[in-house]
Amino acid sequence: MRVPIIAGNWKMNKTVAESVEFVKKIREQLPPANQLETALAGPTLSLVSMREAADGSPLKIAAENCYYKNEGAYTGETSPYALYQAGIHHVILGHSERRKYFHETDEIINKKIKAALTDHLCPIVCCDDTMGRRTAGKKVHWVVNQILSDAKGLSSDEIRHVTIAYEPSWAIGTGQSADPDEAEEGCYLIRQTIAYMYGKEVAGDVRVLYGGSVTTSNINALMASRDIDGVLVGGASLDPETFLRLVNH
Template sequence: MRTPFIVGNWKMNLTLEEVDSFLDQITNKLPDSNQVECAIAASPIFLETLTKYCKNSPLKSSAENCFYKDKGAYTGEVSPYALSEMGVNYVMLGHSERRKYFNETNKTVNKKLKAVLQNHMIPIICCDETMTKQKTDDHMDWVVNPVAESLNGVSSKDAQNVVIGYEPSWAIGTGKSASVSETQEACCLIRKTIAELYDEKVASKVRILYGGSVNDKNVQELMQQKDVDGVLAGTASLKPKEFLKIVNYSK
């Protein structure tokens, strides 16, 4: 049984004062982590505050990115080793904005994924599709390519703990969400791809999330789909009341 997983992605938003206020407002209001696991992906400047809060909360912490080396002369990058030592639980990799603005490739994501696993954290791999591809007959073939290439050389033992986020770029921050049937189709195909790469047992354990204009209005229907194990919420995760509505979708 895969535990539902809700991740809020703050991106490059909020201030430290706003983060403190956010965390105060969600205290004692999150679901039981055995029923619904919750996490916040935050900028590196907020991760110390977030990880300290998570020690006494069911909330989990996630970095929004990291480098593929533990240390060295890489000015401006974030060390996966340092994140692990800080107590960060998850690391998001390959978000469409990282691919678009910072030219990240599947090969880069693969190197980062291995670094995250070596440092005993769990990677959240994001895979995208563009509006142009989405309009073609074979658009779903594009979706699985980032999954296969990102998992290259990863053992089945490690792969079953990886989280995969399906995020069509045209739905991110636009207010336009993929239909429930489109979301289920994409997530099902991703799971089939994992089964082909490894086996059905591994595929049955991997959690697959949907991201793209998720809000408290569409989360419940999305979570009812067989292959949708959770959601990645962007804008809606910036306001504590909205975030709480999403994570408590089942109530």
């Protein structure tokens, strides 16, 4: 059985104090971890304080990114080994904003996934289709190529520890969410791609999420979809009361 997960991605928002206060407000009102995994990805500066505030609760703290080296002359980057040693559980990799603004390629993301797994982090790997390809009638099929490239060289055991998030770029931060059928189609294609690469049994173990303008209005329909194992939430995760309504949907 795949335990569903709802993860918030704060992006470059909140101070350390604001992050800690948020965790304190929600930590006692989360579902049991064996029913739903709850995670929050905050700015690197806040992660240790967030983890300390979350201790003893079901909440997992995630990083929004990491590098593919553990140490060295890489000014401004974050070591996956240092994240693990700080008690961080997950790391988001390949977000469309990283691909668009920081020019991350599938080759770089593939290296980051392997480094995160080596250092015992659970990667949440994002993949998307673009509005251009969608309006051209090709819908979500581009996601297949990204999965083939991002997961290249991973073993069956390794891919089982990867969570994949389908985030159509046209839906992120726009208020325009994919409808449940579109979201299901993207997640289904991801699972079929994993089955093609590793077999149906492995594909049945991999969690696939939807992300892109998730709200309290569409959370129930998304979570009821067969191939959607949870959601990666952006703007709606910034308010504690809204986030609690999402995780207690």
